[in-house]
Amino acid sequence: MAKLFRAAIMGPPGSGKGTISKRIAQSFGLQYLSSGHYLRESIAANTEAGVLVRSYVERSMLVPDHVMTRLMLPRLEQLIGHSWLLDGFPRTLSQARALDNLCQLDLVISLNIPYETLRERLSDRWVHPGSGRVYNMGFNPPRVQGKDDITREPLIQHDDDKPEALMARLRHYKDVAKPVINLYKSQGILHSFSGTETDRIWPYINSLLSTKMHTQPSDAVQTQTP
Numbered sequence: 200m201a202k203l204f205r206a207a208i209m210g211p212p213g214s215g216k217g218t219i220s221k222r223i224a225q226s227f228g229l230q231y232l233s234s235g236h237y238l239r240e241s242i243a244a245n246t247e248a249g250v251l252v253r254s255y256v257e258r259s260m261l262v263p264d265h266v267m268t269r270l271m272l273p274r275l276e277q278l279i280g281h282s283w284l285l286d287g288f289p290r291t292l293s294q295a296r297a298l299d300n301l302c303q304l305d306l307v308i309s310l311n312i313p314y315e316t317l318r319e320r321l322s323d324r325w326v327h328p329g330s331g332r333v334y335n336m337g338f339n340p341p342r343v344q345g346k347d348d349i350t351r352e353p354l355i356q357h358d359d360d361k362p363e364a365l366m367a368r369l370r371h372y373k374d375v376a377k378p379v380i381n382l383y384k385s386q387g388i389l390h391s392f393s394g395t396e397t398d399r400i401w402p403y404i405n406s407l408l409s410t411k412m413h414t415q416p417s418d419a420v421q422t423q424t425p
């Protein structure tokens with residue numbers, strides 16, 4: 200039986216976590232869990248928890264740790280026996296510790312993308328609210344301008360992708376991510392990738408995962424980052 204593989208991808212808003220996660224899930228057959236997707240799903244359901252979540256996401260603030268762990272950990276518990284990839288969780292040290300209590304990650308990918316690149320990308324980003332499908336008017340535009348490729352419903356721009364919210368998100372991200380990155384560095388599972396284009400970073404991540412997923416931990420090789 201293939202070895203189980205558990206990974207997480209970290210990076211500031213707009214760094215390409217979602218784009219890269221989808222490529223990883225497709226190429227390596229991992230289950231893909233996105234914290235942003237589950238949050239938007241709970242907002243759309245308009246439950247009591249969803250109303251609370253909305254109040255944070257709309258202000259570009261991190262959702263409290265206990266809400267996040269309650270949203271994510273049960274989903275992971277259901278995936279015992281599967282390989283998976285987490286996008287956007289854990290984001291704080293407290294979330295990372297809660298995850299650690301449930302299982303040990305094999306690998307963490309951290310994306311370092313310059314601020315100017317993030318700003319350009321996010322101001323060009325549109326989503327289909329029903330499904331969470333994301334488009335970029337330059338990088339992956341919809342087939343019909345302003346319309347979702349599958350449903351043809353209108354695309355919208357999230358309030359938290361607008362410039363005033365963005366600057367605050369990026370600053371906050373760095374402060375909160377630092378201890379999480381240090382934790383995974385100390386565990387020897389952190390791999391950082393820097394660059395301005397997803398298509399140039401992707402081959403390095405692809406080759407890292409090919410190596411890691413087909414190698415036992417005892418004979419794992421050290422991977423170069425670009």
Ligand code: G5P
Nearest residue numbers: 212213214215216217218234235262287290335338396397
């Ligand atoms: P999310 O949904 O996790 P963010 O803010 O972390 O949101 P986001 O915006 O989803 O991150 P991403 O996934 O890192 O960005 O990037 P992406 O969507 O793949 O790419 C961004 C855009 O750039 C897309 O349009 C894409 O097509 C384009 N793109 C990608 N690569 C390239 C390229 O090479 N070139 C070009 N030109 N374009 C490219 O979280 C949302 C909110 O939920 C809460 C927070 O409030 C957060 O703000 N939240 C949490 N709160 C607490 N704890 C947690 N764990 C939380 N998780 C989420």
Ligand code: MG
Nearest residue numbers: 216217233235
């Ligand atoms: Mg995302």
